Structures are given as structure tokens and as C-alpha cells.
Amino acid sequence: MRLWSFNGGLPSLAEHKNESVNLPIEIAPVPKCLVYPLGQHIGNAAKPLVQVGDNVLRGQKIASAQGMVSAPIHAGSSGTVISIADHLIPHPSGFSAPSITIETDGVDNEIDYTPCTDFRQLSASQLVDIVREAGIVGLGGAAFPTAIKLDTQGKPVTIDTVILNGAECEPYISCDDRLLKERANRVIEGVEILLHMLSAKRAILAVEDNIPETFTSIQNAITNNQNPAINAVQIPTIYPTGGEKQLIQTLTGKEVPSGKIPAEIGIVSINVGTVYAIQQAVIEGKPLTSRIITVTGEGVNKPHNLEARIGTPISALINVCRGYTKQADRLIMGGPMMGFALPSDNIPIVKATNCILVASKHEVVTEKQAMPCIRCGLCASACPASLLPQQLYWFSRSDQLDKAVKLNLFDCIECGCCDVVCPSHIPLVQHFRYAKSALKVQNHEKHQSNVARERFEAREERIAREKAERAERSRKKKAALKSKPAKEEIDAAVNRSKTKKNSITNED
Amino acid sequence: MSEYLLILVSTILVNNFVLVKFLGLCPFMGVSNKLETAMGMGFATTFVLTLASICSYLANQYLLAPLGLEYLRTITFIVVIAVVVQMTEAIVHKTSPLLHQVLGIYLPLITTNCAVLGVALLSVQEDHNFIESGLYGFGAALGFSLVLVLFSTIRERITVSDVPEPFRGNAIALVTAGLMSVAFMGFSGLIKF
Amino acid sequence: MSFFVLIIMFAVLGILLGYAAIRFKVEGDPLVDQIDAVLPQTQCGQCNFPGCRPYAQAIANGEADINQCPPGGEAGIAALADLLGVEPKPLNEDNGVEKETLVAVIDENTCIGCKLCIQACPVDAILGAPKHMHTVIEAECTGCELCIPPCPVECITMEPVAKTLALWEWDKPDTSQQKVSS
Amino acid sequence: MDNYKQILKNGLWENNQAFVALLGLCPLLAVSNTVINGLGLGLATTLTLILSNSIVSLIRRQVGNEIRLPVFVLIIASIVTAIELVMNAFFYELYLILGIFIPLIVTNCSIIGRAEAFASKNPLVASSIDGLAMGLGFTAALIILGAVREVLGSGTLFANAHLMFGDAAKDMVIYVIRDYEGFLLAILPPGAFIGLGLLIALKNVIDKRLAKPASQAVSFAMDTEKA
Amino acid sequence: MANNKTMMMRSGLVLGLFSLIGIGLVSLTQSVTHEKIAENERLYVLKNLRELVPETLHDNDLLADALHVIDAEAFGNTHEVTIYKAMKNKQLVAIIASPTAADGYNGSIKLLVAIRNNGELLGVRVVSHHETPGLGDAIDTNKSNWIYSFNGRSLNNPSPRLWQVKKDGGEFDQFTGATITPRAVVKTVLKTLQYYQANKKALTTTTQQTNG
Amino acid sequence: MLWVLIALVPGIITMIWQFGYGVLANIIICVSTALMAEASMLRLRGKAIAPALSDLSAVVTAILLALALPTLAPWWIPFIGAFIAIVIAKHLYGGLGYNPFNPAMIAFAILMVSFPKSMTVWVLPHSMLPTGISLSDIFTIVLDQQPKQTLIDAITAATPLDEMKTQLGLNQTVEEIRSSSIFGSLSGQGWQWVSIAYLLGGMVLMFKKIISWHIPVGLLTGLFIISFAFYLLEPSVTPSPLFHLLSGGAMLGAFFIATDPVTAATTPKGRFIYGVLIGLLTYIIRTWGGYPEGIAFAVILINMAVPLIDYYTPPRAYGHK
């Protein structure tokens, strides 16, 4: 298959996958408590369906989707709801947010699932409903509710290609690799479901060319399956080839137009973990309650992949990996490139968590004293989005954010390539994140001030009108004192309402 | 033909009105904070300067010289310029709000741009004919616009720099103008006098 | 006496200008709108004008300086300076100091429903009927504090706006390269 | 009285036309290659400022908006032309050196600037004092810049004094540095820009020192103590 | 409408009025000063000439006894050359020519060359030039004494072969790093001397004449 | 920056070999002045001194300036030059990374307009020096002790470019001019080897990816094309393209000066345009302007246009038309 290339990227990033990739996936034990932040996906937070004290079973829906873009949440094990309150969430802000906490009973009772023997009997919309009800969101990082992506009904798009993202380009992370090694058959079955749902012509499963054994196991699964529409390809190992846009460019040569979604060019891209979850939901009827996650880094004694229940506190996962080593320095959720540091290990993993990296001092890019930007342009040549990071940096730094927006700040995918190559050690991505969030706040403030202006002006008008009316009334009253036949009074009232109407139209 | 080219090269590069002849400096310093405004000012100046140069030539040739009133040159020129500017402003304001957005606010500033009067006076001093006067004004204005636009982009760059406190603002801008002037000395000798 | 020709010419030019002034007369001033768009619309009156728009009008007329709006703060002054093409200057302390945005909260147990605060609020952010307890619509309160003085039972307090996740900001990295004081 | 003092202070320092308002730059930079040139143009400008401010202040109520600008420039141009003729008659050589910058006083932005900003809103006396103050501030800037450039560029001070004060002043010239090769940059155009830039920075430093109360000095002393 | 018309007329009137006052004032000043100014201009030119030909040497009005020549062949360029004649008792004692050396480093150098009637140079001065400050500008009396080295020279002193800068094998100094300027000046002075030699006859006859 | 210094070594050695130890004197004075100026400015501005000095940018600036100065300049020339480069052209703008103009070239241009006399006199290449010139003779010149005029005249001359221009001005043909002994087979005697050494060093930089190819290639292409075009028109009175490429500062400029990342354009397309414009302007100034060598002025002139070039040449961002 012909492959294309994208601008920049980092071909020679240290991989660090061996630490975790060689051991089989271990099923993590049920922890004492499971914590479910209500907003763990893109879109509106879910609405709790349970109350403190309720008993729940594994697979039971404990919070329902709220609005179009949202996803339900299911309990990961049986137990009792002990609180619905703020809890530390995995977010760079270190904020707490409303969460449901379940104390598990150790029995791990499940609800009755309704498996499906032949998914081809189901219509696309029925399948979308299953996916939605199973609480499946993108497991590749963004946690976007998958059902929306797959629901092409009534939308002016036709999907031509489904891209299965198994690139896993970030260093250290190996959960998708392990998944494909061990459960390729089920993933391929998931792909078939997708093809059926989307009536797409073809599916491409892409993995990096540095994991040949995994590729073989996928090919075996495809051969078993005998579906000519499914293809597996090896793509060059260049970070961030797993980024949706870069992957699409690599495989199809097309670019997703800025600000648009892949569906516009007939493509849906889905992480292989997500596909696995879809297969589980459709075939076995199981909602999303667990996922495969890499726990790695020099900071843990036994780095490997776990299948862990969503909601498990990180501390429990660390215990499964035989605890921290002496080198443990920083706790990072996600990979070293795009992850963020966590303030504590009393934080649950969420659906989007693909990796817990317990890094030693030298594993994370040590924060060297940033020197001035010397405009060398290395960042621009590394940027997969073909932006000019140095210029974005100058303008973010000096708070000329509108100029940064003009230079396509919002096309930055925060991949961190520019950070890595910058000889002056400037934390560029942090500047861009700052700029983006500051812009969001500014827009909010702008909106608020517009609302305030409208309300202020409306009030001014109202006051003016009332004053005029009062004046009118007192004049009328005086006039009425002289002679007040009833008819006249009615006339006056009619007039009054007329002038009122007039004044309103005049204002427009 | 080549003498016309010489006039252009001379006024734009070698004897740049701003950096070499020291004319039109106040707007050069004043409206060079942003590229957009600099461009607006550049357009406005080019238009007015050319027009003023021509009008002054006509006034001088057909009014002052025949009447022997050369000593009233300054007065006549400046009033003619002020009127040209104000008329342009009024007309643009009414007829093309869009153009007025671009040029309008700069037009009144131009009357007090000494480059305009300077062009008129120097042009008369150098005995230019009609076409030469127009070209002289046009070239001077192009030279003005060129350095104004370049200067504004450099100033935009300076605003994102770590300039030491006492130099922020006008001081560093003047130093920059000085260095630009050094650079423009590289053009000296292109035109022999 | 040949200069009379000139004088006549000037007089004609004057007439021409007078004609132009009438013929090409334009109404309205978009500048005020532009300035008003930059102001924070808190409507607090700290600028010594009865609201943001009057202040904008005053700036456009050259009657007020650009550094009189405390809610807008340094950023607001910078934006005004940028718009008007002048140098920014520090906030005039006579008008107040810049502080974080607050919202008014009415202690609903103490509120006697006197309606005085409703009359004071420039953006109609307070709800309530006479004799019933009042409450502030948080999303619409600008934090202008104008409702505080009229309240007879002092039941209104100003509180910081809770930071939501959606409006959380990343820290801006430090870039000063200043000597680290040991 | 205080009011007038404020106007003076404003003109000489706080709103100095050259250093702060950056107006009248063309003559400032063009003729400040020697002190004497600067002085000559400075005085001519001051005179123009005083006269134009006074006249504009007198007629400010009589002139409508649509012809305000032409009338103001007409007044200024008349004054300048008169001054030019007088200089031409009595200081001929200085007149030759200052060249086109005498008629260009007309468009010296600070003159029309003061007419618009001050004289058209203030009474006669205040306006003329404002003219005086602004003019003196401008002259001072011309002299300082002229001195800096003259010393650096040619190693002298008050060269050509005779152009202004007559032949008796020929000996006024001071050779600050003898046998000086001359740092040509200073008397060339770039030197004018850079010189003014440095002077403005200097003024900023002074302003900052003045603004900081005595506590600054104390804390400074403490700093050194620590070290 | 009528209101508009009066407004227009008013504008014209006000501007006219002020121009009357302004122009009147200036015209007044002009009438007072114009004679003095004309005198200044005259004296200024004379001053330069008299530096070369002192008043003791002549008794005529130099500015009146002047003629203008354009002679590309003799001077090598088409710039106009004014020749002032200094006379005593109606006898030509010296001429002052104003040739232009067009091949200076940065363009033309305007000179005044004073030649006694015996062909000896009374002196040479530079009236205007664009030579590089610090290099070529040493031809200016303000910068160096080089230009005085022409005093007393004539066509045979040194011999015509030596009427060059030293670098080209002649007698006149060049400046370190700058040969073009002095070369141009020397050449033009020589040409002026030759022109005088050739046209001596014509110049000594008192009738005014114009060449070319 | 270290690699820049390393890449300069062949050029410096060749220069010392051809023009003697005067080069070294320039380098020493420039570097020490620059380091002192840099340290004092950092101190005045309250910035950490050690990390800023160790980035070696001041050293690079100083050495490039030193290499551009005449080999026997009196000591105060490199001193004033380095001071101007570091204080005015660099730190007034905020130090490393912020200066819009190439500091070394600003210093060179200012020296050129201020002291044209001292700046246009170059010592002859080693092979052409009369015998009997000692090291101490050279140092009397460097120390500005008014050496004997005859000494100066014996060992100095205008540079080949200067000579070419002067003689062309006297209506000589290129062939006649190049018969003079200061010209070698390729360009100037001595100069040609120095240029080739810079070319080698520049290749190292390009190979090490310290500089991108756009600027040097653009510059040399620009210079080549315009000189070739005029050479075709009038070969007898126009020096050959090769002469232009190997004369004066063309090679040093193309690989070490125009490539200064801080003052060059930052977009790939912009860099090429930037290089071409410098090449063209260099030729224009060399051929018709007042200065014999145009690289320095061309660089700072195009430096002015850099923000504009960058503004109009952004790369097409992903997903944009």
C-alpha cells in the first residue's frame, strides 16, 4: 500500500517500550474503592442515577449521558455507593470534581449481559445505540463519545475508510501493542462491526514498523477472518504518526481541513482499544468498565500492562506493579510527550487513561533553564502541523494572543515535538497551552461583557421608557381630573399601549 | 526615461526622505506601531504627497512666478496642501467609508507632515518640470512608505523583545531608526550628484 | 498688490472647504463603539462616568484619559492604547485598583426583600419580588458592587467566582531569565 | 501662578516636545549637528511658537471647524515667512546653513500640535506661556543633542558661533578633544537618531529616579550591605 | 439651504480675511527686508571671490564683469562655468573661474579657480562637494591645507606631465585611502589653466563675449 | 555556537597564513571587549551572567566582526566595533535572540561610515609583502603609533574589490586590471584561499545541520545570477561571477553571517528569498554603490525586511489551503 509522509516529526525518539511490552496483560484485582468522575469524556458530565447507600453490580449504569455529546458510566464491580461528592480528578489543574465513589464488596457480582450472536442482524442505528449505552468513548486519548463518531445516519457524509489507530507512537506506552498481540481476533471482529455499521469500503489497521510480531498476529487474525476489506499496514516509526491527522495523512495522503473532522473527507479513525471495547459491547453485551493500561517507568518495580477497572485509584495499580522504586520522582498520566503530571496517586484512572508513567528524574525532560529563542527554526521543521512554533511562542509570551491565533495556534496538536528539538529548552507547548486556555477565558469574558452590555442597555431603555410613561401618566391624570368620561380613559389606555409599542419598534 | 528612474531611485533609496533627509519624522515615529496602520499611512501619504507636489508645482508655475510672489511660496504651498488634504478627507469620508477606514484617520495627520511641504519646496528648488515634480513627490512618498512599513514590522518584533526598561518605547525605536539609517548609507553612491 | 490674487484664491478655497464640509457631511462616530467594545462592561462607574458607554464617549471626545477603568485593568488600558494609537500608562489610582472579578451573593436569610438592590443593579442581575427574598443571577452579575451600599441590612457580600474546569488556565511559564536570588 | 509654573514644567520636562511628545523631530535631528545651529533654529521655533499660540488663542472662537486647519497653518506660515525674511536679512550665513528647515518650521508638528492641543482651548496669557515653555524645551533639546553630536563627531563645541553672535564670537569655539579623528557617525543622520534615542533613555532613567521616593535609596543601601 | 450658503461664504470670508492679514504682514516684512537680502546674496558670493582675489588687486565689480561659458571640450563636462574678471584700471589682472569636477568619488565637486593674468594660480577653493567625510573631504579648507598646495602653481610649475597626483607619478599629494578626489580636482584645475591659456586673448579684450 | 567557531577555524588559519598575525590581534581585542561588554550589560540588566556568557554568542559575534575588519586596523577600531555590536546592536534590544540587526555587521557598517580611512586600508597578503617587515612593525600600526607613512604604503593596499572598482571607474578593462599583482587566478591574491576555507567551514555547518541550506544557497545563487547576467552583457568591463563569489566577504557572508539565525528570516521559503535578496543587493552595492564591498550593508538592509518576509512566507499549515 502506498504511504505518504507528513511534515516534521521525530524519527529518532527513544522508545522505552521494552520495559512494559514483554509481559502479558495482567488482570488487575478489584480495588477497595472505585471512583468515577462524572465528566471523564468530552462533552457534558454524566448525571448520577444512584444515591449514596445504593448497592450496585458490575456493569450497572450508575450515571447517564446528559445531552447529545456525553456518555454514561457503568460500575466496575459490585458494592455500595458511599459518596457522590468532589474528588481529585486526573486533570492538569489538580482540581476536584463531582465523582461517584463505590466501596467494592469483593464479590464482583455482575448484571446479566445480553450477548449478540450475529451483529449483522442489527441495523446501524441499533449498533450505535449499543455503543452509546455501553459508555464507549475514544480510548486513544481524547475520550470523545464514540457513538457520535459512528452515527452517520442523517448526516451529509459517507464514510469510505475506517482507520484503526494502533500506531501508539508515544514512548513507553504499549497497551495497544499488547492488546493486538493477545486479542487480535476480537479486535478484527470489532473492525467488521465497524465496517458493517458505517457501510465503509475498507478498513486500514496501522501499526508502527518496529513491532513486527504484533503485525504478524494481526495478519493471522485477518487471514482467519477472510474479509478482503480489512488491511493491515506498517507505518514508519515517527512520532506523532499516531496523531489522528498525521495518521490520515500517512495512510491516505489527505489532510483533514483545519477546524473540521475526518468524517468530512470520508474517514473515521478509531483507536484499536476502542474497537475492542465495541466488540465487547456488541458481541458480549458488556459495557465499558475496564481498559488496558500501561504502568511503566523506572519508578515502578514491575512495569507491565494491566487490564484495570476504570475508577481504580492509581495507588492500587502501583501496588499491582510491586510498588514504587527509589527513583520514582514524578507521576505522569499519559506518555512523556503529551501526558501531564499528577499531584497525588489518590486519583482514579478514567476511560482515557492509557498509561501511568512513574518517571525517574532523568526520564522526564528535566526542566533546564530556558534560554532565549535564537530563531533557529528547528521547531518549525519538527512541527507536524507545519506551524511556526517560534512565532507562536513570541506572541504567547508577550500576550499578543490574537496574532498567535492568526498563525493558527489552534491547529497545534500539542504533540511536543517542538519542545524536544528546541536547543534553548523553551517549554513551547506549555506556552501554547497557556495561550489557548487564556484565549478561552478571554472569549468567555468577551461574551460576559456583551451580555452585560445588552442587559445594561435594555435597562437604560426600560428606565427611560418608564420615566416617559410616568410623565405621560401624570399628565393624563391632570387632564383627567378636569373631565373624566369613561370612554376617554379607555382611549388613553389604548394610546398608552400604542406609544409603548411605537417606542419599542423605534428602539429596534 | 532614465532620468525619471534616477529620480525614483534617488528619492526612494539614496536620499530617502525619512532616513537621510530628515523629513516626515513625526508620523514616521508616531504611526509605526503596527503594520496595518503603517500601510494605511503609507497609502494616504503617497496619494497626498503626489497630489500636493503637483498642485504646488502648478501654483508656483502659474501663479507665484508670473506674479513675482516667490516669497509667499511657503504660505501658498501650505494652504494648498491643507486644502487638498481636507478636501480629500471629506470626500473619502463620504464616498467610501471603507477607504476612510483605511486612510481617513491618517489624512489630517499628513498636513503637518513636513515631508509634504518639504517635497514641494525642494522640488521647486531643483527646478523640476511637471512630470518630474509628480515623480519626485511620488518617489519621496514611496520611500517614506517603504521605511515606514519596514520600521513598523521591526517595531512589532521589538514589542515581543526583552528591551531594557529605559529603552522601551521611543528610545529603542529611535535607535532602530538610527540603525536603519546606517543600513541606508549602503545605498550612498548609487546616485552621483 | 498682486498678492490680492492669492487672497482671492484663498477665499475661494475657503468657500470650497465650506462647501465640502456641508456636501460631504457624515453622521455618527464609530470610534465610540470601538472603545465601548474594549471596555469590560462592568458598569461600575469607577471611571467617574455613569457606565461604560458614557466613558467611551468621553474618551472619544478627548475628555477622559484612557486609564480610568479599574475593572479593565492594565490589559484594558493596553487595548485602549492600542486602539487609539497612544502610549499605555498606569491605572489612575484615584479611580480604584484592579482586583479579581467577584460576584454578589445575597444572604437569603437576612434579606428583607426591600428591592433597593434591584434598583441599583445596572444589569438587572438581581431577581426578586417586593417583600420576598432576593437572589443574584451569578452568570449575569458583573461584580460592580453597586448593590452593596443601598442594602439596609447589609446582607450582600462579594465573593470570588468559583473557578470552573472549563475556564481553568494553564500557568504562563516564567521567561524572565532573571538572576536567581540565592 | 502655580498654573503657569505647571505649564512651564510641562514644556521643559514633562511633555517636552522633543523627548516626550516626539514632535518637531525633523528639524531637531537635521540641524542638531552643532550647538549653534541648534540654538539658531531653537530660537526661531520658540518665537514662532509664542506668536502662533498667542494669535490662535485670540482667534480661537472665530474660526469654524471646516477651515480651522487652513487658518492655523496660514497664520503659522505667515509668521514663519516673516521670521525667515528677517533671518535672511540679518543672519544670512546661519540662514544658509539652516536651509530648508526654516520654512519647514511651518510644518514643525509641535507648532500646529500646540495650536490644536493648547492654544485653541486656552486664554492668551496661558497660551503664550505655553508657547514659550514648549519652545524653550525644544531649544534645550536641540542644544543638548547638538552638543553631544558636536563633541563626539568633531571634538568641538560652539563651532561657528560667529554666525549668530558676530565675528567677536569666533573664539568661542572650544576644542574639547584636540587632533580628533572624528566619530563621523555622530554628525551623520544615524548619529542623530541614535543620539536622541540615548537621550530619551537617559531621561527615562532620571524620571524613574525622581519618581522613586527615598526608600529606593535605602533599599539599595541594604542590598549592598548584604553583599 | 440659505443657511448653508452663508456658512460657505463665511468660510471663504474668514480664510480670505486671515490670508489678507497674513500676506499683508509678510509683504510688509518683505518690502522692508528685500534690499538687504539682495545685498546679502551679493556679498556672499563676493566674499568667496575676494578670498581668492583681494580687493586691493582690483577696482571693478566682480559680479558685474562676469561671463558664462559652457565648453565641454575644454572642461570635460557640460556644467556652466562662470568667469569673473578682476580688473584694475580697466586692465585684466586675474580671472576667477568656477569649473566643476564631475568625476569626484561621489559626484561633482564645484571649484573656484583664480588665475592671475600671468597664468599663475592665485588659489583654488572648493565651493561644494559630496566627497566622503573623513576621506575625500580633505579638499575642504576646513579639513586640511591640501587645497593651498595649488597656490602659485602654473602650467609650467610643475611641468604638465607632473600635473597629477603622486600615485600617478605627479607632484600633488593624494590622501591615504582616497585618490579619486584629489585626482579629479587636480585634473580640473589643470584644465582650467589650459582653458585660460587658450582663451587669454579673448578674455583680455574688454568687450563682453560669450562662448558656446 | 561552538560548531560555528569550529567551522571558522580553517578560515581563520588561512587568513593568518595569508595576512599575518594582525588577524589574531583583531580577534583577541574583539573577543575580550565583547565578553566584557556582554558581562557588564547582563549585570546592569540584572540577568544571570554565567549561562549567557557560556552560550558563546558574544564570541561568535566578536570573531565574525574581527574577520571582517582590516588586518592592520588600529586597536581602537576592533574595540569600538565590538562594543557597538554587543551594547547597541544586541543588548539594547534585549540580548541574545532579540536583535533585529546582525550585530557584527552593524558594528562593521558603523565603523565603515565613521572611520572610512582606517577601514579601507588592508595589509597585503603574505606573498606580496616586501621583505624586512617585522612583527614589531606590525604592532606599531595596531597600537596606532603613527608609523612611518612609507611603511604603511609599502605593506598596504586597497582590497581587490576596491581596486577593481577604482580602476573600472578609470575606464580600464577587467583584463588590464587583473594583470595587477594583487589579483590571483581566481580572485584576489590570498583572498581566494580564504574564501575557499570559509566555503569548507560552511559545508561543515550545513552538514551538521547547524544552518539550513536555504540561506547560503540563496545568497550565492542570487549573487551568481546577477553577476552572470551582467557579465554576459559586457564581459570586458564586468568581473566574472567567480570573481564575485570568491571576493570580499561573499563566502563568509553566505555561510556565517547571513545565516545568523537571530537576524535571518525564519520560514524556509523566507530564508531562500532572504538569501537571494542579499546576493542581489551585494552585487548592486559592489557595482554601483559607494562602498567597495556590499555584504555588510546588504545583510543589514535585508535584516530590515525580515519581519515582512516572514509575514508573507508562512508555511502552509496542516489542513489549510
Ligand SMILES: Cc1cc2nc3c(=O)[nH]c(=O)nc-3n(C[C@H](O)[C@H](O)[C@H](O)COP(=O)(O)O)c2cc1C
Ligand atoms: C468538540 C469535538 C467535537 C467533535 N465532533 C465530532 C463529530 O461530530 N463527529 C466525529 O466523527 N468526530 C467528532 N470529534 C472527534 C474528532 O474528530 C477526533 O476523533 C477526536 O477529537 C479524537 O482525536 P484526538 O485524540 O486526535 O484528539 C469531535 C471532537 C471534539 C473535540
Ligand SMILES: Cc1cc2nc3c(=O)[nH]c(=O)nc-3n(C[C@H](O)[C@H](O)[C@H](O)COP(=O)(O)O)c2cc1C
Ligand atoms: C500527538 C498525538 C499522538 C497520538 N498518538 C496516538 C496513538 O499513538 N495511538 C492512538 O490510538 N491514538 C493516538 N492519538 C489520538 C488520536 O489522534 C485519535 O484521538 C484517536 O486515534 C481517535 O480514536 P479514539 O477516538 O478511538 O480514541 C494521538 C493524538 C495526538 C494528538
Ligand SMILES: Cc1cc2nc3c(=O)[nH]c(=O)nc-3n(C[C@H](O)[C@H](O)[C@H](O)COP(=O)(O)O)c2cc1C
Ligand atoms: C566608503 C568609502 C568612501 C570613499 N570615499 C572616497 C572619497 O571620497 N574620495 C576618494 O578619493 N576615495 C574614496 N574612497 C576610496 C576609493 O574607493 C579608492 O579606494 C581610493 O580612492 C583609491 O585610492 P588609494 O589607491 O590611495 O587606495 C572611498 C572608499 C570607501 C570604501
Ligand SMILES: Cc1cc2nc3c(=O)[nH]c(=O)nc-3n(C[C@H](O)[C@H](O)[C@H](O)CO)c2cc1C
Ligand atoms: C550559524 C550562526 C551564524 C551567526 N552569525 C552571526 C553573525 O553574523 N553576526 C553576529 O553578530 N552573530 C552571529 N551569530 C551569533 C549569534 O546568533 C548572535 O550573537 C546574535 O545575533 C546575538 O543575539 C551566529 C550564530 C550562528 C549559530
Ligand code: SF4
Ligand atoms: S506542539 Fe504544536 S507547535 Fe509544537 S510541534 Fe506539535 S503541533 Fe507543532
Ligand code: SF4
Ligand atoms: S527551536 Fe527553540 S530556539 Fe529554535 S526557533 Fe524554535 S523556539 Fe526558538
Ligand code: SF4
Ligand atoms: S470603570 Fe470601567 S467597568 Fe466601570 S463603568 Fe467605567 S468603564 Fe465600565
Ligand code: SF4
Ligand atoms: S448583583 Fe450587585 S454586584 Fe452584581 S451586577 Fe448587580 S449590582 Fe453589580
Ligand code: FES
Ligand atoms: S517635524 Fe514633524 S514631520 Fe517633520
